[in-house]
Amino acid sequence: DTEVTQTPKHLVMGMTNKKSLKCEQHMGHRAMYWYKQKAKKPPELMFVYSYEKLSINESVPSRFSPECPNSSLLNLHLHALQPEDSALYLCASSQASGGTFYEQYFGPGTRLTVT
């Protein structure tokens, strides 16, 4: 089973709202990722968790707050977003091992609109 699930599929939120995006995988992967993708652009890496610890934060503004409650779950908490944060937010997972980078499997994404 190579499935990564994400909820919700779509989200519309105001600039003062607080919301969370959720991601789940049951492939036993120990690395999980958040990406942001704008239309006609490639995904941009935001955060990487390895063995439930934040290992990479690509200078993402603090209005995005990731959380990894356990090895299967990854959340992205959103607060005080700006309209330019509207995008497709993709979660991915992969095996994790020292220096080797394995293929990532992506969830279907959450399409976020900030009004």
Place this chain on the structure above:
Amino acid sequence: RKEVEQDPGPFNVPEGATVAFNCTYSNSASQSFFWYRQDCRKEPKLLMSVYSSGNEDGRFTAQLNRASQYISLLIRDSKLSDSATYLCVVKGYSSASKIIFGSGTRLSIRP
């Protein structure tokens, strides 16, 4: 120079044709290479990893040329369903090295 570059296309080819595109990378220490396809408004889906010796999966062949620092993807006997954007992904060995997506090559197969 961008770290990873792809010809954006679009490549518009007839069904049954063979098409190839490249992805060049600037960091000679890059170690991991992948091809993904992405359909409009969908997530990227892994097409294949790219190994040093090259690899083939059905109609798809991937090659790595370390000397010239590029990877390639060849699609034979193209189908209408191959129409998509093809993204290359490159990463260095260390855990701190970046995961870099190319900007994608758009492929359109016509009947």
